[in-house]
Amino acid sequence: MPDLSTWSCPLPLRDYPNIVMGHGGGGQLSSELVQHLFLPAFSNSALANLGDASVLARPQGRIAISTDSFVVRPLFFPGGTIGDLAVNGTVNDLSMIGATPLYLSAGFILEEGFPISDLARIVACMAEAARLAGVEIVTGDTKVVERGHGDGCYINTTGVGVVPDQVNIGPSRVCSGDVIIVSGHIADHGMAIMSVREGLEFESSILSDCAPLNDLARVLLQAGGSDRVHAMRDPTRGGLAATLQEIASASDVGVLIEEAAVPIRGETRSACELLGLDPLFVANEGKMVAFVDPSVANGVLSAMRNHPLGRDAAIIGTAVAERKGMVLAKTAIGGHRVIPIQLGEQLPRIC
Amino acid sequence: MPDLSTWSCPLPLRDYPNIVMGHGGGGQLSSELVQHLFLPAFSNSALANLGDASVLARPQGRIAISTDSFVVRPLFFPGGTIGDLAVNGTVNDLSMIGATPLYLSAGFILEEGFPISDLARIVACMAEAARLAGVEIVTGDTKVVERGHGDGCYINTTGVGVVPDQVNIGPSRVCSGDVIIVSGHIADHGMAIMSVREGLEFESSILSDCAPLNDLARVLLQAGGSDRVHAMRDPTRGGLAATLQEIASASDVGVLIEEAAVPIRGETRSACELLGLDPLFVANEGKMVAFVDPSVANGVLSAMRNHPLGRDAAIIGTAVAERKGMVLAKTAIGGHRVIPIQLGEQLPRIC
Numbered sequence: 001m002p003d004l005s006t007w008s009c010p011l012p013l014r015d016y017p018n019i020v021m022g023h024g025g026g027g028q029l030s031s032e033l034v035q036h037l038f039l040p041a042f043s044n045s046a047l048a049n050l051g052d053a054s055v056l057a058r059p060q061g062r063i064a065i066s067t068d069s070f071v072v073r074p075l076f077f078p079g080g081t082i083g084d085l086a087v088n089g090t091v092n093d094l095s096m097i098g099a100t101p102l103y104l105s106a107g108f109i110l111e112e113g114f115p116i117s118d119l120a121r122i123v124a125c126m127a128e129a130a131r132l133a134g135v136e137i138v139t140g141d142t143k144v145v146e147r148g149h150g151d152g153c154y155i156n157t158t159g160v161g162v163v164p165d166q167v168n169i170g171p172s173r174v175c176s177g178d179v180i181i182v183s184g185h186i187a188d189h190g191m192a193i194m195s196v197r198e199g200l201e202f203e204s205s206i207l208s209d210c211a212p213l214n215d216l217a218r219v220l221l222q223a224g225g226s227d228r229v230h231a232m233r234d235p236t237r238g239g240l241a242a243t244l245q246e247i248a249s250a251s252d253v254g255v256l257i258e259e260a261a262v263p264i265r266g267e268t269r270s271a272c273e274l275l276g277l278d279p280l281f282v283a284n285e286g287k288m289v290a291f292v293d294p295s296v297a298n299g300v301l302s303a304m305r306n307h308p309l310g311r312d313a314a315i316i317g318t319a320v321a322e323r324k325g326m327v328l329a330k331t332a333i334g335g336h337r338v339i340p341i342q343l344g345e346q347l348p349r350i351c
Numbered sequence: 352m353p354d355l356s357t358w359s360c361p362l363p364l365r366d367y368p369n370i371v372m373g374h375g376g377g378g379q380l381s382s383e384l385v386q387h388l389f390l391p392a393f394s395n396s397a398l399a400n401l402g403d404a405s406v407l408a409r410p411q412g413r414i415a416i417s418t419d420s421f422v423v424r425p426l427f428f429p430g431g432t433i434g435d436l437a438v439n440g441t442v443n444d445l446s447m448i449g450a451t452p453l454y455l456s457a458g459f460i461l462e463e464g465f466p467i468s469d470l471a472r473i474v475a476c477m478a479e480a481a482r483l484a485g486v487e488i489v490t491g492d493t494k495v496v497e498r499g500h501g502d503g504c505y506i507n508t509t510g511v512g513v514v515p516d517q518v519n520i521g522p523s524r525v526c527s528g529d530v531i532i533v534s535g536h537i538a539d540h541g542m543a544i545m546s547v548r549e550g551l552e553f554e555s556s557i558l559s560d561c562a563p564l565n566d567l568a569r570v571l572l573q574a575g576g577s578d579r580v581h582a583m584r585d586p587t588r589g590g591l592a593a594t595l596q597e598i599a600s601a602s603d604v605g606v607l608i609e610e611a612a613v614p615i616r617g618e619t620r621s622a623c624e625l626l627g628l629d630p631l632f633v634a635n636e637g638k639m640v641a642f643v644d645p646s647v648a649n650g651v652l653s654a655m656r657n658h659p660l661g662r663d664a665a666i667i668g669t670a671v672a673e674r675k676g677m678v679l680a681k682t683a684i685g686g687h688r689v690i691p692i693q694l695g696e697q698l699p700r701i702c
Contacts, residue, residue, distance in 0.1 A: 022695020
C-alpha cells in the first residue's frame with residue numbers, strides 16, 4: 001500500500017489545492033479525485049470496477065448492516081482522526097451483534113474550500129484503519145456543498161458483515177444474574193476531543209481510544225460461547241451510562257454497577273473533575289461492554305485480558321431482577337445512586 | 352402504514368418543534384426521534400430491534416453494495432423531495448448492475464434548528480418511496496450539527512442487493528455494434544431543480560422524473576437476456592453526456608448518438624435554451640441508458656415501452672469501433688460534434 005501519510009499530489013489535481021464545487025459534479029474533477037486520491041488508498045478489486053455499485057461474493061451466513069455518519073469536530077484529535085473513527089465506528093457496531101465485518105462504503109460530504117491535503121490525510125487514515133480491521137472499502141460517493149454549508153468533511157460509512165447462523169446476540173437475551181464486563185478504561189475518547197476543542201488543553205495528553213473491536217469480540221465469543229454471551233455494545237455517544245440504560249430498557253432486568261470497579265485512567269478522571277463531567281457519560285470509541293452468563297464470566301474476562309485491546313478489562317456489575325429498566329451505581333462510600341437518563345449529550349459532535 | 356404526509360407529533364417530542372443538538376446525542380431526545388418519527392414511518396422487523404446494526408436473511412446470490420449522499424437544494428422541489436431522491440438514487444445504482452435492491456440504511460445529518468415537521472415530511476417520502484421500490488430501510492443513524500454547519504438535512508443511503516450468479520453487467524462488456532437505448536425524456540430532474548432555485552421560475556412546471564428503476568431494469572434484463580444486455584446506467588450528475596463518456600472510457604468503443612433521437616420534452620428544451628444549458632448534461636433521476644446486443648434491441652425497446660417508466664424509450668445511437676473513448680453526436684443539420692468531458696457540473700447540488 002502506498003504511504004499516504006506524506007501524500008503529495010502526483011498530478012496536481014488540476015492545480016486545485018482545495019475542494020471546489022466541481023469535485024462533486026460527476027465530471028472530470030470528480031474522476032481525478034477518485035483516480036488520484038481514493039483508488040490508490042483503498043485499492044481493491046471491487047472498487048477498481050468503478051461502477052455505481054460493487055458486486056461482492058455470496059456471503060456465508062445471514063448479513064448484517066450498520067450505518068453511521070461522522071461529524072466529529074475537530075477532524076484531527078489526539079489519538080485519531082475522523083478517518084479512523086469512521087471505519088472503526090461502523091466495524092464496531094457490526095461486531096457488537098456478533099457479525100464479522102467484511103465491507104464498508106464511504107460517503108463524503110465535503111465543504112467547498114476544504115484542503116485536498118487534509119482529505120488525503122483522512123483517506124490515508126481510513127485505509128490504514130480498514131487494513132487493521134480486515135475490511136474492504138468497496139464503494140463510495142463524494143458530494144461537495146458550498147462554503148458555509150458544511151464543516152470541512154462529513155463521512156458516512158455503512159458496513160456489511162456476516163453473522164453465523166447460531167449467533168443471536170442482543171439486549172433481549174440478558175438475564176438476571178448476568179455479569180457485566182467492560183473491556184478497559186472509559187471516557188478517553190470524549191476527553192481527548194474536549195482537550196483540543198474550544199481552547200481547553202490539559203497538562204497530560206489524553207488520547208482517544210479509537211480502535212476496531214471485531215477481533216476482541218471474536219475472542220470474547222469464542223471464550224464464552226455464543227449462547228452464553230447475551231449482549232455486547234460499544235459505549236459511544238452518551239458513554240457507558242447510556243449503553244447500560246439502553247440494555248436495561250430493552251431487557252427485563254435492572255443494572256447494578258460498582259462505581260469503583262469501572263476502570264478510568266487517573267488523568268481522564270482529573271480532566272472530568274476539572275470540567276464537572278461524569279466519566280460514565282463520556283464517549284468511548286474502542287471499548288465494549290458485555291453481559292455474559294456467570295458460568296463463563298471468569299473465562300471471558302481472562303480471554304479479554306490476553307487481548308491487546310482488553311488488557312484492562314474488568315467486571316463492573318451484574319444484571320438484577322429488581323429495579324427493572326433502571327441503572328444503579330454503588331458509590332465509593334457504599335450508597336446507591338440512580339444513573340439518570342440524559343436528554344442529549346453533554347459533549348456534542350464527538351463522533 | 353400511518354399517513355405521515357399530514358404528520359403532527361403525537362407526543363410533543365419534548366416540545367421542541369425544531370432540531371436541537373441533543374437530538375443527535377444518543378440520549379432521550381435521540382430516542383424520542385427514533386420512537387416517534389423514524390419507527391412509525393419505516394416499520395419493519397429488522398429496524399424494530401433497535402440495535403446499532405440489523406441482522407437480515409442469508410441472501411441468495413452475490414451481494415451488491417452502493418452508497419450515495421444527498422445534498423440537494425432545495426429539499427422540496429417539483430416532482431419530489433430529498434427523501435424519495437435518497438431512496439430512488441440508491442435503488443437505481445443497484446439496479447444498474449443487475450442487482451435486486453433489498454435493504455437500505457439511512458444516515459441523517461441535521462442542522463440545529465431544522466423543523467421537525469420538515470423532517471417528518473421527508474421521512475414520509477422515504478417510507479413511501481421504499482414501499483414503491485420494494486425495499487426495506489433496516490438501519491439508520493442521526494447526527495446533528497450546529498446552526499451554520501449544515502444545510503437543513505443531508506441524507507446518506509446505502510443499499511444492499513443480490514445479483515444472480517449469471518448476471519454480469521458493466522461497461523467492459525460493451526461491444527462495437529451495441530445499440531444504445533434511453534428509457535425516456537431526459538433533463539427533467541435538473542431543470543425542475545433549476546425552476547425553483549435562485550428565484551428562476553418557468554411558465555410551465557417541469558417535474559423531476561425521480562423514480563425507482565429496479566422494475567424497469569428487471570423487465571429489460573428479462574427481454575434482452577443477461578448475456579446480451581451489456582451495460583446499464585442511470586444518467587444522474589453530469590447527465591446523459593457524462594454517462595456515455597464513462598461507458599466509452601471504460602470500454603473499447605466510441606459512442607455515436609443521433610442528437611434528434613434523444614427524447615426531450617418541449618418545455619424542458621425551452622428552459623434549457625433560455626438558460627443556455629445543454630440538456631445532454633442535465634441530470635435525470637428516473638431514467639436509464641442501456642447498451643444491448645443489436646439482436647435483442649427491438650425486443651428490449653418494446654418491452655421497455657410496455658412499462659410505465661419506459662413509455663418514451665428510444666434508440667439513440669450505437670457503439671462504434673472508431674473514435675474509441677469518445678462520444679460523438681450527429682447534429683440535426685447532419686454534422687458531427689464531439690461531446691466534451693466537463694470539468695465539474697453545470698448545476699451543483701441537484702442530488
